[in-house]
Amino acid sequence: MRDEAAVASVNPPAWAQALLGGVLPRRTEQDISGDLLEEYRVRAATAGARRADGWYARQALGFLWRLAGVFAALVAIGVLTREIYDVVVGAPPDGNWSSRSMWTTYSAVLTYVATGFYAGVRTRRLTAGVLAAWTAHVLGDLAGIAGMIALYLAVLRHDPAAQQLFMVTGGWEETVVLPVVLLIPVTFLSVLGGMAGKVVGRRPARQLT
């Protein structure tokens, strides 16, 4: 029996355990983390510690992805839409970018609050909301950077006017540096959403029999 070969002294990577502890629902944290630890130890004994580490890390990241995936897609769509819109439509006739900026800002605010809220409802943890919002932000912005590189290669580098417009609206600095700076408001917004989500997601705890 493969269970009998398992050793209780081997442990999964600390970062993956910490990540899992931050994203599992409070109600089921003990039983799910216990199941994964048990399976990890069985796999470590039968397939080796390295493969077991990989399996455990994939599971931990999978739990995070379930909270963040949809929102990462929303962030990516928002960033790419704005980039493409600016290149295709060009500068506003009156030179005033504030309405486009407001649209981008408010949709981002809504997305990060929603990320925290969803994670708060699902897990009743603020850490889950923050981790999910960071993931959505980083992945969404990476998609944005990739989109910007593609746009640059396909359109901007052949068109001096569009290139000038790109530089005027922030250029590479805004594309790359701004997402890093935004981690602070992203954290704040996800905590706000998470607090609301924790209240909405409240459920009675089950008793140990």
Added chain:
Amino acid sequence: MADVLGTFEQAILLAIVRLGAHAYGRRVLNDLEDRLDREVAAGAVYATLERLESKGLATSKLIAGTALRDGRVRRHFVVTAAGVRALNDTRKMTDHIWHGLTWPLKGRS
């Protein structure tokens, strides 16, 4: 007729039935991986178990853990009467929609 279950919900409920007194998360995951012959994301299994519980198709209770899991509790699952009904209805519906066809279907190219 009860709601028709999705394939993954069916697989999980059937794993619980099959495992009987040993139906807790890890065993359900192992059973699914054996039957589907691929790695299954634990997150998907636990999310489905939670959904089945909230629909009243399964119920759970906590049992004290073992040293292999550092004493962390186990959540054991049981299929409810509504869950059994849903499984039977789903099977009946599947048989019904396949009625008159020979399996496996011959592809046309």
